Amino acid sequence: MKFNIGKPEFIKVLQRIQGIVEKRNTMPILANVLMESSNGRLNIMATDLEVFIKDSSPADVSEDGSVTVNARKLFEIVKELPSDKVDVSTSKEDRVTVKAGKARFSIMGLPSKDFPVFPAIDDSRLEPVDSDNLKEMIDKTSFAVSTDETRYNINGFLLEKEETKIRMVATDGHRLAFIEKQDLKSAVQKEGVLLPRKGVMEMRKLLDEKEGEFLLGVTEKSAVMKKDATVISVRLLEGEFPDYKKVIPKDNDKMAVAEKAVLLASLKRVSILSSDKIKGVKFSFLKSRLVLSSSSPDIGDAIEELDLDYSEEDIEIAFNARYFIDMLEALDEEKVRINLKDPLSPGILRPEGSDDYTYIIMPMRL
Template sequence: MKISANRDDLLKPLQQIVGVVERRQTLPILANVLMVVKDNRLSLTATDLEVELRTHTLVDCKGESEFTLPARKLMDICKALPDSAGITLEVESDKATLKSGRGRYTLGMLPAQDYPSIEPAKASDTFKLPVGVMKRLIDKTQFAMAQQDVRYYLNGLLLELRPGRVRAVATDGHRLALCDASFDDDSEIDTQVILPRKAVIELGRLLDDSDSEATFEISNSHLRVHLDHSSFTTKLIDGRFPDYERVMPNGQTTIMLSEKDTLKQALTRTAILSNEKYRGIRFRLSKGLLHLQAHNPEQDEAEEEIEVDYDGEEMTIGFNVGYLLDVLGVLDGDEVQMAVIDSNSSSLITQKDSAECRYVVMPMRL
């Protein structure tokens, strides 16, 4: 079989799916991409048995064929070719030869019938959501997911669905990120699912800021997302997410208002001399002023002072500066609002005059 395509048309879907391919896999075939050719359409599928991504592109060919090729090698060859270069792929029984210009590259194949497929059970809930809304929820919260925590349900993102509202929540036990969005949907959906960390990252890469709608299908153990040119399937984490509402600071809070960029720059400079392991920074609040201080075992010390809108009692709180910078990196607006209780209580960070995205950061002892 002979397949002709433009380099750019083949490279884009390969770049989309290659993140799903595991670098260290137990099954050699999981390093490959499944390619199915039919009616001048090339479908590409990648999976690691937890996450599966399918996409397609148009090519010029006669007949039908199924085969698998090494995903990263094929992508690297296409990436190294000149823009808009013509590509010819000649497929034989056990190998494929890619030709472009005077270049010739022969790749080994594995049988398509051995390629695994994720087939979720029939969907129990289905809803539609603008692609840009889902991307925003992921972008605003994914940084707070845990990494390889023994509490496996923290190594992912909670999606909570209610009629006309969707909420994303992530926490690693030291900080929490929550973002709400509303959408037009007539269904009476009321459910919670936990997406694995890798699925969240890959879905965030796949989605864009467009207003086009994606269809989400939830079964008892999987989530499938149908997009214009691709479909994404992931297993769900089977566990109970913590009651995040209890983490939200309650009680008598005092509000500090600050210019977001001013605070971010001061924190970035002070962080340079913080302890590399614990990243601790001391917040000292007084009327109209925020004093920042950091030091490390090498006896280096950094101090910054910025003007803020604060009229409460003097207070000193320790924070992990990396957590604060992560929040400021995703927060919208020019002003940041920080609700504080005392030196031993978590603080709530939001954009001024908006509670759509809320961030909780626990204090640390310094």
């Protein structure tokens, strides 16, 4: 294998795959990137066996070939090269030589034949998707995904179709976020699929690229996103997502409306003196005002009052401040609607004037 490629183009394709390169040494080759040069292009691929990413860039190819080499080391080398042009070649022993200017690096590689095969993609199953809508759905639910690896069925997102709507749901058992969109075209199955967090967040990175058409498709075993030469294939999670509809309270009739920015800033201040372990803050809903308070026996206490549109009976309830802040930071709207029932029941948060986005948060005992 022998090719010459522009440094910016090389960096771009190598950076694309850094997020999924396997850090653990269960299979050494998963720490590598597969490089193939042919027909005037450099094709690369990386995987952790759950997420597969491939990309391509024009290159001056003088000798076809393929090899795998440590993805992180290669990326670090290319970033620091002194020239805008990079020469890459391989030896029979799968040693990769990288040259630019007066710099030369030689890296041990592994045979390309041992690298996992990229899953077959059926382009007929891919449909155009509104990138802004999908990006919003991910941003407003990703913080609620569980990081507890023993609960694998909630280590990702539920994506389902209901009539003309597409819905994305995430939960960690303490909170739940779901959002639905009317006009998001996608080949999503009606009964829903479970998408792993890591794969979805790689798709989210791709969605930041403005130009080009985004295609999305879901099969029985995987979800695929494609944009130009970039393809991301994500293996679906197995298991059954909790019946989230059962945990959405039906009779939270005490409604308050707050200025999002004011509530967010106040909550951040008061939570500074909450317990580091549980981050609990007490919410006292009174006529036309909300009192936030926190205390930690070894540190001190804090209290702050803010205006609130509320005319129901007084209610005092405690929430995890971090969970509350996460939702407020995801909101684009200026006001947030809070629906409560009693101190022991979950609270419902929604942007004022819309029911497309719902956030459920469990109360705490302080």
